[in-house]
Amino acid sequence: MTSCPFSPDSSSGGAPADGDAGATPESIVAAERAQLDFQGRMGYGDYLQLDAILGAQKPLSPAHDEMLFIVQHQTSELWMKLMLHELGAAIGHIAQDELPPAFKKLARVSKILEQLVHAWDVLATMTPPEYTAIRPYLGQSSGFQSYQYRCIEFALGNKNAAMLKPHAHHADRLAQVQAAYQAPSLYDECLRLLARRGISVPASHVERDWTQPYLSDAAVEQAWLTVYRQPEQHWDLYQLGEELTDLEDAFRLWRFRHVTTVERIIGFKRGTGGTGGVSYLRKMLDVVLFPEIWALRTDL
Ligand code: HEM
Numbered sequence: 366m367t368s369c370p371f372s373p374d375s376s377s378g379g380a381p382a383d384g385d386a387g388a389t390p391e392s393i394v395a396a397e398r399a400q401l402d403f404q405g406r407m408g409y410g411d412y413l414q415l416d417a418i419l420g421a422q423k424p425l426s427p428a429h430d431e432m433l434f435i436v437q438h439q440t441s442e443l444w445m446k447l448m449l450h451e452l453g454a455a456i457g458h459i460a461q462d463e464l465p466p467a468f469k470k471l472a473r474v475s476k477i478l479e480q481l482v483h484a485w486d487v488l489a490t491m492t493p494p495e496y497t498a499i500r501p502y503l504g505q506s507s508g509f510q511s512y513q514y515r516c517i518e519f520a521l522g523n524k525n526a527a528m529l530k531p532h533a534h535h536a537d538r539l540a541q542v543q544a545a546y547q548a549p550s551l552y553d554e555c556l557r558l559l560a561r562r563g564i565s566v567p568a569s570h571v572e573r574d575w576t577q578p579y580l581s582d583a584a585v586e587q588a589w590l591t592v593y594r595q596p597e598q599h600w601d602l603y604q605l606g607e608e609l610t611d612l613e614d615a616f617r618l619w620r621f622r623h624v625t626t627v628e629r630i631i632g633f634k635r636g637t638g639g640t641g642g643v644s645y646l647r648k649m650l651d652v653v654l655f656p657e658i659w660a661l662r663t664d665l
């Protein structure tokens with residue numbers, strides 16, 4: 366009889382087959398030879414520094430829902446940390462003309478953003494009275510002061526010197542945000558790549574003061590149109606353009622869910638960070654990160 370590769374064979378030390386009479390949770394663990402003794406050995410919680418991570422939820426109010434509020438923000442910050450890691454690497458790859466690894470990382474950034482878009486559903490289970498119980502304890506703190514978020518915005522090209530100020534009192538964070546502010550953005554590196562590939566890009570976009578907000582330019586749209594009109598001649602640049610589109614699309618959705626979630630929870634109250642609240646967040650919906658990538662669609 367030939368043996369089936371999927372049926373566990375007890376002589377090779379696998380778990381008892383499903384429905385095996387006498388199998389107990391304990392006998393299964395023993396048969397699988399799971400490592401159970403971690404005296405002097407690195408385990409799961411050690412490797413992941415879980416004592417630090419799971420010890421960092423410190424509600425200030427007596428409200429039940431503050432745990433949701435804290436966990437939602439902390440998980441968002443962890444995903445932002447990964448986004449920055451991937452974005453920085455992708456920008457480096459593009460600067461070195463290494464497109465396949467850049468694509469891998471940009472696709473991951475878009476997927477993280479999609480996940481963060483869905484994460485709003487969890488926070489939206491919090492009602493206005495539930496948040497009202499927490500809000501007085503937040504003081505003037507606000508997501509506006511998220512230094513990782515500001516680094517992401519800067520890496521994506523939305524440069525604004527005023528956004529450095531909330532970090533002026535903290536040297537390490539300021540240095541991190543300043544570095545992102547001064548460096549060429551993802552889109553800047555894409556345009557430099559187009560120029561290196563012999564596609565005409567204005568000199569003002571190949572070398573410029575990277576701290577200045579990006580200004581859209583008809584000649585840059587022409588450069589992208591060269592790619593999009595003959596994809597087979599510029600296949601990787603065409604793929605790059607579509608990955609930028611995926612990324613900005615996902616980022617727009619995140620911004621949109623932020624505004625709608627904020628409106629359903631605090632209405633039109635002013636933000637703890639000092640802005641008008643929903644009115645400010647709506648203005649941010651008008652930000653376009655990669656303008657020519659969108660404009661060219663009208664001309665194709
Ligand atoms: C009850 C939930 C939330 C409310 C009521 C809220 C409200 C606001 C408001 C009113 C602002 C404008 C700045 C201000 O004046 O405070 C803001 C900005 C911001 N919030 Fe939230 N927010 C919530 C949840 C979140 C979550 C879960 C995140 C994820 C990290 C987040 C990230 C941000 C960021 C990054 C900004 C700055 C946006 C920018 O400058 O474009 N917020 N939020």
Ligand SMILES: N[C@@H](CC(=O)c1ccccc1NC=O)C(=O)O
Binds near residue numbers: 500631
């Ligand atoms: N700006 C919010 C407060 C807020 O959402 C918040 C406060 C502290 C830490 C993170 C926050 N989330 C995003 O802005 C408000 O006006 O209620």
